[in-house]
Amino acid sequence: MTAMQGVFLFTAGLILWAAFMMVTRQNLVHAAFYLILALFGVSIIFVLLDAGFLAVVQVLVYIGAISIIMIFAVMLTRGDVIEEAPVNKNYGWALVLAALFAFGLIILIGQWPAVASLAGEIDTSRDLAAELGVALVSPEGFVIPFEVASVLLLAALVGALMVARPQKKGK
Amino acid sequence: MSFWSNPILVANEWLTGLLADLLPEAWATLISTIIGVVVVSSFGLILVIFLIWLERKVAARFQDRIGPNRAGPYGLLQTIADIVKLLTKEDSIPEKADKLTFNLAPIVSMIAVLLIWAVIPFAPGWIGTDLNVGVLYIAAVGSFGILSILMAGWASNNKYALLGAFRAVAQLISYEVPMLLTLLVPVLLARSMGMMTVVETQSTWFIALAPVAGIIFLVSSIAEVGRTPFDLIEAESEIVAGYHTEYTGMKFGLFFAAEFLHAFTVGVLFAILYLGGWRGPGAEQYPILGVVYLMAKSSIGYFIVMWVRSTLPRIRIDHMLDLNWKVLTPVSLALLITTAVLDKLFAETALRVPALLAGNLVVLVLSWALLRMMSRKARRERQVFKKRPEARAVQP
Amino acid sequence: MEQNWLFIGVFVAIAGVFPLLPIVIARILAPSKPNHIKLETYECGMETVGDTWVQFKVQYYIYGLVFLIFDIETAFLYPWAVAYGVLPMFAVIEGVIFILILAGGLFYAWRKGALEWS
Numbered sequence: 001m002t003a004m005q006g007v008f009l010f011t012a013g014l015i016l017w018a019a020f021m022m023v024t025r026q027n028l029v030h031a032a033f034y035l036i037l038a039l040f041g042v043s044i045i046f047v048l049l050d051a052g053f054l055a056v057v058q059v060l061v062y063i064g065a066i067s068i069i070m071i072f073a074v075m076l077t078r079g080d081v082i083e084e085a086p087v088n089k090n091y092g093w094a095l096v097l098a099a100l101f102a103f104g105l106i107i108l109i110g111q112w113p114a115v116a117s118l119a120g121e122i123d124t125s126r127d128l129a130a131e132l133g134v135a136l137v138s139p140e141g142f143v144i145p146f147e148v149a150s151v152l153l154l155a156a157l158v159g160a161l162m163v164a165r166p167q168k169k170g171k
Numbered sequence: 172m173s174f175w176s177n178p179i180l181v182a183n184e185w186l187t188g189l190l191a192d193l194l195p196e197a198w199a200t201l202i203s204t205i206i207g208v209v210v211v212s213s214f215g216l217i218l219v220i221f222l223i224w225l226e227r228k229v230a231a232r233f234q235d236r237i238g239p240n241r242a243g244p245y246g247l248l249q250t251i252a253d254i255v256k257l258l259t260k261e262d263s264i265p266e267k268a269d270k271l272t273f274n275l276a277p278i279v280s281m282i283a284v285l286l287i288w289a290v291i292p293f294a295p296g297w298i299g300t301d302l303n304v305g306v307l308y309i310a311a312v313g314s315f316g317i318l319s320i321l322m323a324g325w326a327s328n329n330k331y332a333l334l335g336a337f338r339a340v341a342q343l344i345s346y347e348v349p350m351l352l353t354l355l356v357p358v359l360l361a362r363s364m365g366m367m368t369v370v371e372t373q374s375t376w377f378i379a380l381a382p383v384a385g386i387i388f389l390v391s392s393i394a395e396v397g398r399t400p401f402d403l404i405e406a407e408s409e410i411v412a413g414y415h416t417e418y419t420g421m422k423f424g425l426f427f428a429a430e431f432l433h434a435f436t437v438g439v440l441f442a443i444l445y446l447g448g449w450r451g452p453g454a455e456q457y458p459i460l461g462v463v464y465l466m467a468k469s470s471i472g473y474f475i476v477m478w479v480r481s482t483l484p485r486i487r488i489d490h491m492l493d494l495n496w497k498v499l500t501p502v503s504l505a506l507l508i509t510t511a512v513l514d515k516l517f518a519e520t521a522l523r524v525p526a527l528l529a530g531n532l533v534v535l536v537l538s539w540a541l542l543r544m545m546s547r548k549a550r551r552e553r554q555v556f557k558k559r560p561e562a563r564a565v566q567p
Numbered sequence: 568m569e570q571n572w573l574f575i576g577v578f579v580a581i582a583g584v585f586p587l588l589p590i591v592i593a594r595i596l597a598p599s600k601p602n603h604i605k606l607e608t609y610e611c612g613m614e615t616v617g618d619t620w621v622q623f624k625v626q627y628y629i630y631g632l633v634f635l636i637f638d639i640e641t642a643f644l645y646p647w648a649v650a651y652g653v654l655p656m657f658a659v660i661e662g663v664i665f666i667l668i669l670a671g672g673l674f675y676a677w678r679k680g681a682l683e684w685s
Contacts, residue, residue: 003197007576029325033272036318047572056304056311057642064314064347065638068340069631071321075337075623129304129364133650136643137658147661149643150668153636157672160632161681164625200570201577208577216585258593266606274590281586282579289578300574307645329608341627344634351641355648362652364645416609421593425586489684492630496673496682500637504670507644508663511651515659 008048015041028074036067053129180296180458183207208289211299215288219432223250226431226477233481254424262420265328272326277418277425280319284433286312291439292367294449294461305366306354309440310347313395316433317343323426324414335413338403338488345495346394346401352503353388356381356510357444370448378445380527383535384506385445387499392437393476394495396430400483401491438472439465446471502538509534629681633673640669 015038022034039062046055088094109115135141186206190199224239224247231238239246264273287309289299302308317340324336358364360380361372378385394401405413415426442448446468449461486494509530517526647654647662654662676682 030269033322044576047576052302052304052572053307053646056307059311060307060314061635061638061642064311064317065344065631065635068314068317068321068344069628069635071325072337072340072623072628072631075333076625076628127303127363127649129646130362130650130653133646133648134653134658136647137650137654137661143661146643147665147668150640150665153640154668154672154675157633157636158675160636161629161676161679164629164632200573204570204574204577205581208574208581212578212582212585254589258589259596259598260593261598261600262590262593263601263605265608266603267608278583278586278590282582285582285585286575286578289575299578300571302571302575304645307642327608337623337627341630345630348634348637348641351638355641355644358645359648359651362649364649420597421589425589492682492684496633497677500673501670504666504673508666511659511663514651515654515656 004048008045011041011044011048014038015045028077029071032067032071032074035070036063039063039067051128053132207299211288211291212285215285215432218435219428220250220254222431222435222473223253223428226434229474229477230481233478257421257424260420262422265417267328268417269326269328272322273417274422276319276323276326277422277429279315279322280429281425283312283315283319284429284436286315287436287440290366292370292443292448293465294458295455297458297462298367301365301367304364306358306364306369306444310351310354313343313347313350316395316429320414323418327414327417329417331412332414332416335405335416339397339414342397342401342403342491343395345492346391346499349387349495349499349503350391350395352500352507353384353391354444355507356384356503359507359510360514366443370443370450373447373450375524376445376447376450379524381445381506381510381531382528383531384503384510385441387503387506388444389437389441389472389475391495391499392440393479394491396433396437396476398430398434398476399480400486403485403488403491434476435469435473437476438469438474441472442468498538498542502534505534505538506531626684633676633681636672637669640665 018034018038018041022031022038025031025034039058042062043055043058046052046058136146137143183203187199187203190202193199194202227249228238228246239249242248242252264270290302290305290308292298292301320336320339320343324332324334324339327333357369357377360377361369363369363372397405405415415423418426442465448468449458449465451460451464454461454464510527513526513530514523517523643665644662647665651659
């Protein structure tokens with residue numbers, strides 16, 4: 001399927017470019033917009049993998065919520081930081097380290113036999129979202145992680161409110 | 172099947188056959204997809220021209236005026252004249268603006284609204300594409316709308332625009348919570364996220380099974396569009412015009428058109444999710460009737476949106492947020508639980524509809540009582556804590 | 568499935584072209600006589616004072632956080648709702664418990680005054 005490969009290569013290039021632009025922008029809001037572009041690219045990858053539900057959730061949660069919160073957080077900081085974020089002088093070292101790490105990862109993954117084989121066809125006639133729903137609440141499936149996820153979200157909410165809430169005066 | 176009963180299907184088959192003869196399969200698929208997209212999206216765009224006229228006429232009647240009546244019969248060509256005017260208006264981009272983001276924002280705003288139409292089922296077999304995650308897709312596409320507002324407000328580099336964008340985003344993300352929850356109720360009742368399946372399973376309209384959820388959906392959708400009474404994102408007396416303060420000419424026109432189309436889309440979604448979509452007598456045999464039914468039902472929701480707009484004044488920002496977080500969100504959570512439990516208990520029995528209806532009413536009455544109690548308590552507390560300044564004799 | 572998403576992909580592209588078209592036409596038709604005063608930031612005729620990026624209320628951020636939690640919660644609930652027809656009663660109750668725990672979160676945020684706009 002060459003058309004699909006073309007779309008994949010284009011999307012992968014888009015994600016890499018957007019990610020690169022994101023980390024090199026001085027303007028934090030621009031960086032956030034590039035991040036959104038990269039996240040959108042990831043949702044296209046999900047579509048190519050026949051994971052429509054994940055693609056939609058990716059857009060809903062990452063573009064619709066997390067990136068918005070990021071921009072809010074950026075706006076809460078001082079204006080001059082938004083315009084020109086400080087540059088870490090030691091970025092050369094970090095670059096070398098990251099390159100080595102990436103190189104190692106590529107070699108490691110290359111040795112994994114499954115990497116050369118093609119992925120099996122997914123039977124798209126089944127309703128995968130429904131099967132996910134059944135798996136989430138069935139005892140032999142993921143019912144414990146499902147309920148724990150809810151507790152985790154609750155903990156995240158409580159923690160976030162404790163940190164973000166402005167201190168009351170006189171306390 | 173004759174052409175007149177199902178013109179789209181006949182045309183589609185003829186076209187697919189024609190393309191299959193001329194081109195290899197992959198190209199034929201691509202081209203027929205492109206034609207399908209153009210048909211669906213230009214339907215939305217042509218509709219908006221008519222909608223702006225309609226809304227101006229209806230709003231005029233509410234205010235005891237006649238409305239546009241000069242250009243063309245009944246003023247029907249008024250919008251065309253407006254478009255021509257907007258096209259010839261100078262488009263100024265402020266010096267301090269972030270040019271690319273500034274220009275991209277109205278386009279993203281229009282895309283976000285148009286994309287919803289890709290999964291709207293017009294009639295049996297008439298749908299852009301029947302995604303199996305259709306309902307969630309609609310919610311996801313809405314996040315691009317939020318993004319476009321943030322882009323516009325930030326790129327304008329104007330205090331009022333940024334303030335308006337922040338208000339808008341706070342409002343939109345807040346009201347997305349009850350909207351997501353009340354979108355979940357039809358999914359629960361239909362046991363599917365596909366838009367076509369949601370319509371097909373409505374042998375009884377979902378408004379009968381979940382009336383309160385339907386109303387909450389409509390209210391939170393009005394807030395998502397940012398119309399009166401939720402128009403504090405462009406409150407002209409406070410923040411000039413909100414996030415599109417700096418926009419002129421056609422770019423402003425795009426924001427404007429996107430808002431109008433979105434308002435009607437809300438009516439369409441309400442019709443599909445709660446009023447049975449294209450269902451009606453004869454719609455199965457003559458799909459063209461389905462389109463008529465859908466548009467008629469959508470007009471109900473759209474008319475309510477216009478009615479509310481002309482009736483209610485703008486609400487205060489703290490009231491707007493309180494209404495969402497302290498009323499709509501808890502009530503829709505309670506409705507979701509009630510619907511889930513009752514529908515399982517009474518599934519496949521004759522009691523399903525009355526039980527769900529009764530559950531809805533109980534939730535409504537209980538939340539109403541709770542709300543009254545709380546507001547009374549809050550009023551008492553306000554009276555206790557707020558001491559009036561006392562007059563005292565001042566020593567000279 | 569792929570055909571469905573191909574439609575969405577093409578739709579994104581064409582929905583982008585449609586609004587671009589009037590902007591391009593307007594660029595050809597409309598006059599363009601910019602000058603410094605016209606292109607200044609619009610504040611009803613007053614000159615802008617200071618930076619646009621004033622510090623915003625932390626309240627916006629808090630609403631964002633609460634929204635994020637509920638967004639993820641509903642993302643979990645959608646597959647549950649799709650599978651609802653085949654689920655037994657206890658599985659439905661599990662979903663209800665999931666909702667109730669998060670309703671507790673909302674109640675906590677309410678009691679802590681995080682939902683007040685002040």
